[in-house]
Amino acid sequence: MSWCRFRNLGVLVGSLWGLVAAAQPWIHPIAGRPLSSGVFGELRTNHLHSGLDYRTGSEIGVPILAVANGHVARIKTSATGYGLALYLDHPGGYTTVYAHLDRYASPIAEWMKARHYQYIQFELDMALKPHELPVKQGQIIGYSGNSGGSGGPHLHFEVRHTLSEDILNPQHFGLRLIDHAAPFVQSIQLVQIPGIGYSDEVLGRTVLYPDQEPAAKVRSKKKRKGKRSSKRKRTASNPLRKPNPTKATYLLTSEGYPVDTLKHPTHLLRYPAYLELMARDRQDSNELTTGVYRIVILQNRDTVYDFRADRFHFDQTRYGNSVMDYLARIKDRSQKHRCQRSPGNLLTMYGNTMRNGLLFPSGQGQMDSVQAWCYDFNDNSIGYGFTIAPDTLGPSTTKPYLPRSHAPHQGLSRTVGGFKVNLPPGTVYDSISLQIKALPVGRGAVSQHEYLLHDPRIPVHQAFEVCLPAKPGRLHPGLRNKVLLRTRGLSGQIAHLTGRWEGDHYHAQAKMFGRLDLVLDTVPPTIRSLLKPKELRRQRGQSLYFRIQDGMAGIADYRFCAGDAWILPAYDAKNNLLQIRLDECIPLGKQSMELLVTDKVGNSRVHRFPLEIEDFAQPTDNTSKP
Numbered sequence: 001m002s003w004c005r006f007r008n009l010g011v012l013v014g015s016l017w018g019l020v021a022a023a024q025p026w027i028h029p030i031a032g033r034p035l036s037s038g039v040f041g042e043l044r045t046n047h048l049h050s051g052l053d054y055r056t057g058s059e060i061g062v063p064i065l066a067v068a069n070g071h072v073a074r075i076k077t078s079a080t081g082y083g084l085a086l087y088l089d090h091p092g093g094y095t096t097v098y099a100h101l102d103r104y105a106s107p108i109a110e111w112m113k114a115r116h117y118q119y120i121q122f123e124l125d126m127a128l129k130p131h132e133l134p135v136k137q138g139q140i141i142g143y144s145g146n147s148g149g150s151g152g153p154h155l156h157f158e159v160r161h162t163l164s165e166d167i168l169n170p171q172h173f174g175l176r177l178i179d180h181a182a183p184f185v186q187s188i189q190l191v192q193i194p195g196i197g198y199s200d201e202v203l204g205r206t207v208l209y210p211d212q213e214p215a216a217k218v219r220s221k222k223k224r225k226g227k228r229s230s231k232r233k234r235t236a237s238n239p240l241r242k243p244n245p246t247k248a249t250y251l252l253t254s255e256g257y258p259v260d261t262l263k264h265p266t267h268l269l270r271y272p273a274y275l276e277l278m279a280r281d282r283q284d285s286n287e288l289t290t291g292v293y294r295i296v297i298l299q300n301r302d303t304v305y306d307f308r309a310d311r312f313h314f315d316q317t318r319y320g321n322s323v324m325d326y327l328a329r330i331k332d333r334s335q336k337h338r339c340q341r342s343p344g345n346l347l348t349m350y351g352n353t354m355r356n357g358l359l360f361p362s363g364q365g366q367m368d369s370v371q372a373w374c375y376d377f378n379d380n381s382i383g384y385g386f387t388i389a390p391d392t393l394g395p396s397t398t399k400p401y402l403p404r405s406h407a408p409h410q411g412l413s414r415t416v417g418g419f420k421v422n423l424p425p426g427t428v429y430d431s432i433s434l435q436i437k438a439l440p441v442g443r444g445a446v447s448q449h450e451y452l453l454h455d456p457r458i459p460v461h462q463a464f465e466v467c468l469p470a471k472p473g474r475l476h477p478g479l480r481n482k483v484l485l486r487t488r489g490l491s492g493q494i495a496h497l498t499g500r501w502e503g504d505h506y507h508a509q510a511k512m513f514g515r516l517d518l519v520l521d522t523v524p525p526t527i528r529s530l531l532k533p534k535e536l537r538r539q540r541g542q543s544l545y546f547r548i549q550d551g552m553a554g555i556a557d558y559r560f561c562a563g564d565a566w567i568l569p570a571y572d573a574k575n576n577l578l579q580i581r582l583d584e585c586i587p588l589g590k591q592s593m594e595l596l597v598t599d600k601v602g603n604s605r606v607h608r609f610p611l612e613i614e615d616f617a618q619p620t621d622n623t624s625k626p
């Protein structure tokens, strides 16, 4: 029954996507052979990758094309996130998003520049009516860049359902990548629960694949490929060859039969357990790898886990924390897919299975066969199979763990001393027993204590309110507006957050478990001009650059004026770089220039210098970018 329902849904969704494609086949947003550096649904810190990343050959300025007819519905400029982004609405109810652009193309560029000067602001989020900026399929709408939170020049491209804001896998819209090779698996681990539920804190973790040291991985992979083709013939003649019950990992053919036995120690297991899998995919002629499209886990041929990167709602992106081994991600940025769906994980990218990835013993003392399959979007697949010998001692010997009183769907408020925390329903993915410890306050901190709130190894899904009492006598009343909540998690996860006072208690929204205290920020941002010391003259068409930085609160505002005239800046937060294009709006002649930078608690710094502006010498910006 459930299988039928899932299948029908697939047919329905498939036909909807088919309809769109039939109305006007979409084109890729970049000319030439499409190569991707990131696909839909990949695991990232605090989010799931929501689009398709197109490679631009490490270059900035590659023309970006409208994939279909439509109109510009939204233009957003930001120093973080998507940077310079464009949103097009298309007939059929879909929106496409183009992010990390270097600049917009005409006439969009002129439209947006007028808005910047109208609102005297670089960071803007503008909604447009259909008649304002219509676009035709193939029209150049902008040029690729590295703006916002981008980690290198590329185009981030997204498809959304306009009304629901569901984010969809762009490859369903005919934007296919050329890919003939199966994904490859880097590691498979069997993770035993209970325990803390993540990474090496669990009670048992068995490496099923590979046996080799990481250094030997590449070589062994090639060898395996060779073996695979020769052994496939052999198995084809004897498809019913039984897996070796004591050894264990097999590379599978598409029919699920083993073709190659890999050396492996016998693994004993205390149930329940789940698999953790690292897998990548490679498109033709692409030296970069991307994530896989689908992961299916079978136990004795029953599907116990089925993750498929088709669509999720905009609000669900942080469930990525629960799909991955969060601790491993924080420690070394690895993307380990946790093939178990936690009770608090409401992501809509799972097939209908009763087991949420958990492996249970099927019978007393019986061997269980488990298969792990990875697919790319073109249905190329790779599968591994192994058998599990259940521990004869049974689950009763597992170490007792803390009773977990708080389920993910429940809200929870707790007060310890003057410290309060309020977790709304849906904050955690797995049940926890919330722990709070008051520790001696560190030097410079102005809270009564430093508080250890639960465990920083546990990811949280959303912001929650905390309230910390100030240490009596430690905080000068004049400095109350310079206070920040400092949260510290694992290995360099540190955040300074602004909040509000209620009496002697400071309220703020935290987004991670870990150490919390209150600190003072009285230090204004720093400004470093990249203008040469004796440079007193610049021409229109050139740019000025400044490094601006703030240690704690973060930069809230930046204004650049030439005399009385406000000049449009472009701020790139990840590089602490502020660019001022000396455009036609800047007055000619000798000027007093002023840059004012303010942080989120109102500390500000001004940098003033004289500069003479001459008229355009060349039409383009010839200042070398730092």
Ligand SMILES: [Zn+2]
Pocket (backbone or CB within 6 Å): 038, 049, 050, 051, 052, 053, 155, 156, 157
């Ligand atoms: Zn992207």
